[in-house]
Amino acid sequence: xxxxxxxxxxxxxxxxxxxxxxxxxxRPTPDAGTEAxxxxxxxxxxxxxxxxxxxxxxxxxxxxxxxxxxTATHDIEHSRDVALSQLTDIRP
Amino acid sequence: MSDFRLVxxxxxxxxxxxxxxxxxxxxLPEGHVILxxxxxxxxxxxxxxxxxxxxQPNAVRTAGPGQWLVVGDQPRTQKEIEALFTELGxxxxxxxxxxxxxxxLVHGTMxxxxxxxxTSVDLAAxxxxxxxxTVTLIGHIATHMTRTDVFAFELMVLRGFAESLWxxxxxxxxxxx
Numbered sequence: 001x002x003x004x005x006x007x008x009x010x011x012x013x014x015x016x017x018x019x020x021x022x023x024x025x026x027r028p029t030p031d032a033g034t035e036a037x038x039x040x041x042x043x044x045x046x047x048x049x050x051x052x053x054x055x056x057x058x059x060x061x062x063x064x065x066x067x068x069x070x071t072a073t074h075d076i077e078h079s080r081d082v083a084l085s086q087l088t089d090i091r092p
Numbered sequence: 093m094s095d096f097r098l099v100x101x102x103x104x105x106x107x108x109x110x111x112x113x114x115x116x117x118x119x120l121p122e123g124h125v126i127l128x129x130x131x132x133x134x135x136x137x138x139x140x141x142x143x144x145x146x147x148q149p150n151a152v153r154t155a156g157p158g159q160w161l162v163v164g165d166q167p168r169t170q171k172e173i174e175a176l177f178t179e180l181g182x183x184x185x186x187x188x189x190x191x192x193x194x195x196x197l198v199h200g201t202m203x204x205x206x207x208x209x210x211t212s213v214d215l216a217a218x219x220x221x222x223x224x225x226t227v228t229l230i231g232h233i234a235t236h237m238t239r240t241d242v243f244a245f246e247l248m249v250l251r252g253f254a255e256s257l258w259x260x261x262x263x264x265x266x267x268x269x
Contacts, residue, residue, distance in 0.1 A: 009157055011214075014229070059229045061156035061157060062156055
């Protein structure tokens with residue numbers, strides 16, 4: 001896993017400052033049906049390559065980020081603040 | 093009624109400061125610390141915390157998007173703080189953190205070398221100039237760090253972690269003290 005994670009607010013920080021929540025998936029609508037919700041809650045792909053994850057900068061700015069990480073090379077493609085606009089996208 | 097007397101004392105009152113040629117370490121007076129929270133990116137929010145400060149240099153410090161810490165050496169009463177909060181605009185809130193956070197001053201020519209042992213933040217004066225502030229891990233302790241002068245950094249930490257951080261800093265200072 002990459003040891004330096006680029007935070008859009010704080011710059012490159014070690015991964016120890018972050019808490020990883022897991023895959024950043026689109027949340028189904030409330031009436032999407034049991035199957036869609038079972039998928040969303042329990043089922044995960046295990047891709048080789050780029051993967052979007054929620055990371056929380058717990059020991060830093062305390063913002064939720066979406067970090068795009070390559071599971072094969074450990075490179076981080078980019079990271080962005082979840083709540084703020086896409087303008088905060090940065091690349092390492 | 094408690095069986096023993098509750099004594100209020102500064103968190104680092106029994107720690108001895110270091111005074112050295114190249115590095116010094118001291119606990120700052122437990123005055124006031126106010127956390128101000130606004131909407132990240134809101135244009136008026138930046139100027140709001142200034143109205144709470146005592147006007148000293150570096151009294152207002154950034155603490156993440158839309159958040160600031162207003163600090164000072166003089167204690168403020170609950171009434172004074174509540175009066176200040178009424179001046180804040182809509183969508184911006186203050187929280188009194190005076191009892192919850194402790195400030196430590198590290199200064200001396202070796203300060204960057206000392207702090208560099210515990211944090212990954214680039215402390216060079218070009219990338220972290222005087223007045224910059226950020227939250228980072230020092231060892232395993234989340235710390236708010238402000239550069240108050242070229243060779244002076246103020247560390248702010250949750251009260252319960254103050255003694256641990258102080259003891260870590262002692263180790264980090266040892267070779268220069």
